[in-house]
Amino acid sequence: MKIKEVIVVEGRDDTARLKQVVEVDTIETNGSAINNTVIKQIRHAQAKRGVIIFTDPDYPGSRIRHIIDNNVPGCKHAFLPRHDARAKNEHNKSLGIEHASPEALRHALRNVHTVAGDDEPVEITRDDLVEAGLIGTPDAANRRERLGKLLQIGHTNGKQLLKRLSMFRISKGQFIQAMNQLLQEEDDE
Numbered sequence: 001m002k003i004k005e006v007i008v009v010e011g012r013d014d015t016a017r018l019k020q021v022v023e024v025d026t027i028e029t030n031g032s033a034i035n036n037t038v039i040k041q042i043r044h045a046q047a048k049r050g051v052i053i054f055t056d057p058d059y060p061g062s063r064i065r066h067i068i069d070n071n072v073p074g075c076k077h078a079f080l081p082r083h084d085a086r087a088k089n090e091h092n093k094s095l096g097i098e099h100a101s102p103e104a105l106r107h108a109l110r111n112v113h114t115v116a117g118d119d120e121p122v123e124i125t126r127d128d129l130v131e132a133g134l135i136g137t138p139d140a141a142n143r144r145e146r147l148g149k150l151l152q153i154g155h156t157n158g159k160q161l162l163k164r165l166s167m168f169r170i171s172k173g174q175f176i177q178a179m180n181q182l183l184q185e186e187d188d189e
């Protein structure tokens with residue numbers, strides 16, 4: 001699998017892992033220390049080939065994604081579910097792209113999202129999230145995590161979910177379909 005866009009990752013280990021799995025060029029942010037030089041590189045890559053932001057599913061990864069997204073419009077986003085990013089060694093509790101299986105990485109890169117423009121209508125409301133048990137219930141965090149995996153939009157808290165659904169143009173139909181699948185899985189358990 002060859003990726004035409006440049007993928008932005010956090011560090012060397014992420015680059016090494018991706019290159020084991022796909023044919024790709026990367027830009028490394030060197031973790032949270034993203035600076036103006038790196039932003040300029042990402043802007044240049046976005047103009048020439050396009051960019052996919054693929055950061056770890058944790059707070060620093062989310063912060064880096066946000067910084068890039070605010071400074072380089074039009075980037076695509078790939079998300080890895082937290083459980084796919086955990087180290088397999090029981091003594092190592094770290095979380096990152098470098099720990100993911102080849103299948104999980106390929107799946108994330110096949111399911112990239114583009115951020116919606118400001119003129120895109122918002123179809124899903126906060127009331128929809130409350131009604132679906134994604135906000136304000138004891139199991140809401142678990143449901144959000146499972147929904148994020150189904151829709152390939154990453155893990156979110158309650159406040160972030162609505163923004164992420166809108167940002168990645170998740171239609172009301174896609175949302176309902178994913179919720180139906182989630183509810184079916186709950187019934188099967």
